Structures are given as C-alpha cells and as structure tokens.
Amino acid sequence: MFDAVARNLPFLIGGFGVTLQLTFCALGGGIALGMLVGLGRISRKAWVYQPVTVYVNLIRNVPLILVIFWFYFVMPIIAGRPLNPFLSAVISFIIFEATYFGEIFRAGYQSISKDLVNAAYSTGLTYSQTARYILIPIAFRRLLPSLITQSIVTFQDTSLAFVIGLQEFVRRTSIVDNLEVRSIQLFSFVAIVFFIFCFIGSKISRHFEEKGRKTGVL
C-alpha cells in the first residue's frame, strides 16, 4: 500500500534528515537568543526594552513564510553574494522563533519573585551573575514543558523552508509526488511521521510538567 514510499524511502529519509538538522540549528539559536530577548523584555532600561519590544511585536504579527522570504532577499544584499538556502532558512528561523522563546522566558523570569533576585543581590552578586546562576537556571526548569511545546512547533515550522527550495522532508515528498502521483500514500506518510514525533514530544512535555509540579519548582 505504501509502495511509492518504499521505493523512494532513502530520498525521503534524506529530506527528513535535513528537517532535523534545520530544527536543531533553529532551536539552538532560537533558545539562546530567546533567553536574551526575554531579559530584554523585562529590562527597566528603555534603550534595551524599546527596541526588543518593537522587534518582538513586529515578528509576531508577520507570517513565518514572509520572514523566510524576507531574509532570502536581504541576506545576499548584506553578504554581497547569494546565500545557500539552508543558511538563509536557519537565520530566518532563529530570528523568528527567538521571539516566541523570548516570551516564554519572559514569563519564566517574571514568575521569579522580586525578593529572590533581591536576596541574590544582597549577597553581593552582580546583575550578570544573578542572571546566570539564578534567573536563567530557575526559569529554564520551570519552562521546560513550554520550551518542549514550542520546540515541537519549530519542528513543524521547518516545513516552510520548502518555499526557498530547501530540500527538506516536505519538498522531497512533493518532488516524489510529481513523479509518482501517489499523493495519498506520500502525504499520509509525511503526516504520520510528523504526527509520531510531535505526539511523543507532547507526551514528554506533559511528563515534565507533572514532574515539575511535584518537586515544587513549578
């Protein structure tokens, strides 16, 4: 029943590999940048808060596809030469997803009572020391379920790199579909693969949520 899939399996799996690579790069950069964006959103200094807020609000109102295109057009101008689609996609995703991760981190930072930060300051720790040893680690633990959920969203979003020709999972499937025209099989296959990964991911997230509630970190 899935003969078209079986015939082209290596090609399709290769595409899935690209999807995974893209996901990991996007997550690495997006979470790291997101931690900083979150700090920027709770900053009391206007010269930090204003630009970060503009950036977050801009990106969150705009479709991801458009952001991908925009970077695809912008990067060659800045770099002086055309960029390979993978790099362009990674940059777009990092910039885009960082706003969502940033809001998650912001909620985490804000959930930490002001006095806990004050207690750290009272022992002489500087702002960056407090952020590094107290704010970020605690926020991370509390936010693990949300971070996993947003990571699943990022994983799904990578399919949009399709539009700049990146040979990821969905594009490869549609290439095969053009050849074989076994659309039901092929697109069911893609859907099932995504479903399995995302479903397991959300169960893991639920597990951490329960665990966090029990150990009192949440």
Add this chain to the structure above:
Amino acid sequence: MGFAYDFDWGVLWRQPYGMWLLQGIWLTLKIGFLGWIIALFLGILIGTLRVTPWRWLRFVSTAYTEVFRNVPFLVQLFFWYYAGPMIFGENLGRQINQIVGLNYYMAIFALGMYTASRVAEHMRAGFASISRDQYQAVLSTGMTHSQMYRYVIIPYALRIILPPLTTEFLTIFKNSSIAMTIGVAEITFMSYRIDAETFHGLEATTGAMFIYLVLGLTVVRVMGIIESKFKIPGMIGR
C-alpha cells in the same frame, strides 16, 4: 563596502504591482474570514464533544485535536489539495482537480479544519475553568445537559476564551500566507510575484510585512471592542 542594490520602493504602488497587492489583500481577507467561520463552528462543536458523557464521542474529539495539532499546516494543506481529490477515486478525483479555484476552496477548508482543532482546545480550557458548582447550579434548575451547554456553558466559555480566540484569529491570517504554496494569490504570493517580475523582492516583502502588521493591529483593535462589549462584569482581566 557599497550596497550593490538600488532600492525601488515604487514597486509597491506602481501599476500593476499595486493592484496585485490590493488583490492579494482582498484574497487574504476572504480566506481568513471564511476559514475563521468554519473554524468557529467546527471548533465549538468538537470542543463540546470533548466533554460529553459518551466515551466514543470524546475519543473522536481528542483524536481530531491531536491529529490536527501534530501535523504541520503545510502538510495538511498539501494533503487536502493533492491527495484529497484522489480519495474520491480516479475519475471523480480527476474531475475535482478540474474545478477552477480549487486551491482557493481547499485553502479555506484546510485553514478551517486546522484552526478548528485549536479553537476546540481553547473551548476545553474554557469549560475547565468554569467551576463544578456552576454546572451543578444549572442542572439543579431542571435543565438537561444539552440545554445547559447551549444556553449557559457555551456562551460563558466563549466569553472567557475571547483573548486566546483573538490570538487564533490573528494566527489564521498569518497561516493564510501558506496557501501561496498551492498558488493562492494572496499577499505573500503577490510579493513573491513582484520579485519574480522586478527582482525587487526586498521592497515587496517589506511592504507585505507592513500590510500584515496593519492587519494584525486592526484585528486586535476590533476584537478588543468585541471583548469589551461581551465582557463579564466582575471577572478578573483587563
């Protein structure tokens, strides 16, 4: 280092490009709204099924939500558009594929189905936040379950979840851009088309970003007005 690029912002309003963008905006609005209507009706229905006493109905609702949430929207769109017609068999499938504007209808359908699953989740949260005592109070006046849901619980839950619903309404307009991959001539498609003709994709996409921004702000403003009209007095919130 000099920019080897001359900006041409005129692509945004010179004809025919300006007209293209306007047509794109119109299409975005159409598929967004129509998709939203489907999403609301279907979403409320499925969200309500989740809390019925019949196990298999609950299962249907849960399954629907899980499937539509765990598959990327692009994949769903492709599935309906490419694989969908085939479901009806070779002959009928071929006929369906001949329909003019199939991509347009499919985009609305796919958007509606996808967003419905999200609306259903919000409904579930809304129901859960209504206290058990409230349910019991309604039942104790002699109403049946379905009357209770129809006249009290569903309207109540809808008001509670207005803020997340606003976000979903915004999201549906953003997701409408994905329809460009099946050739629907909405805003993002048009900006890409302008680039194909003029090679000034940067200006075109920047203009498109601005359009989406304005659209987003308008939606928030309008939903804010609706929220204030329907707000429940005494509830915590803005």
Add this chain to the structure above:
Amino acid sequence: MIEINNISKWFGDFRVLTDINEVIDRGKTVVICGPSGSGKSTLLRCVNGLEPYQEGEIIVDGISLSDPQTNLYKLRQKIGMVFQRFELYPHMPVLRNITLAPMKVLKKSRQEAEKKAMALLERVGIPEKAGEYPANLSGGQQQRVAIARSLAMEPDYMMFDEPTSALDPEMINEVLEVMIDLSKEGMTMIVVTHEMGFAREVADEIIFMDEGRIIERGTDEEFFKNPKSKRTKAFLSQILV
C-alpha cells in the same frame, strides 16, 4: 556606621517615606515596628541600594549611596539581608546556596567556601541539611539557611525584613534564637519585626513607623513602658496581648 539623613521617597502622589533620620553605630541592634504599609520594608531596601530614593542621603561607612561613583554591588557585600519568604535558590542544594556568592564574588576556592559554609550551618544548628534542596526543609530551617547565606559574605551589617512573619508559630523561636545570638556577639542589625520579645531582649533602640514617618523611638524601657504618641500606644495595644 550607617547614617540615614532626611530620606524621602514617593511614587507619584503616594509618599512612601517622609523625612527619615537615623544613625546606626557599629554593634547596635535597631528594631523597627509599625503597621503594614508604613514603609519599613522600603526603608531597608533603600539602605542597601535595592530601592532608589528621591530626597536625602544614606551614608554607609562614609560612602554615600547617592554618589554615582558608588559601586552598589561592592556595598551590598557589606550589608546582608534576610527576607520574609527566605528566598533560597530552589534549584540548588543548601550548601551551594551559601557558597555561591563567596565563590563568585569573593573569589574563594570551593574548599574554603564550603568549609565556611559548614561552619555557618553548624552555627545555625542544621549542618546535616547541607546536601538537601530547600523544598525539603521546614520554614524555620530555610530561614536559618538564609541567615547563614548572608553571613557567608562576612558582612558588617545585617538587615532582617520580618524574618519570622511567614513561619508557623513553633518555628519562630529557632530563628529568633539565632538572631539573638548574632546580636549578642556584636553584629550591627536592623530588624523589622513584630516580635516584641526579641526587641525587649536585644534591641538597643526601637523605632515605630507609621505612614512613612518615624513616629517615636527609644530604648526598650522607654518604648514599652512610656510610649509618648497616641498612635504608638494604639499599635502596641494591638500587638501586645
């Protein structure tokens, strides 16, 4: 010595502190009491630079807090603070809670810091809890760890913001005992509290604040036996049974 000179602080129309004056010599223990909202906690936070003030000056050992050159981080190494809700770092074991600042700020080695930390835990009576996470300790134990954490920086001054208000009654004493010992050993302390037994035992001066002002001050004798102001009398009659 800490000098508090004419301190005033306001948020828009709301005056949190008005014209606060006080001198705290080394070795002195000052207790501040008053109804909630009287500005006591805010005053403490002004002294170690956690909250800014609009008028007046606070001078700690000759260094003025208003001076833009002043390094507030260094200043806070000298002034320890204990909070109502303990505010231990929930993601670190007790020992690390205490050794974090000495290692990162005072640049002590791990052995040095841990040795000192264990000695402090002994002093507050719970050395066996060194490896535990704060969530597994009782309130009284957590607060004692918090005190040890502040002491690990070898401060010249210690401030306490209602340290026992969040504790169940049976745990209040274990914390007060540590504080009393500290005071008797000569630590300079500013304590915001309703525990009048503590005040009677070790306070050199008691200050009553209301609505952002100092209404009355005196030694414990004067304060309890002869309160001068009507408001002080009213307050005392409410908290002393």
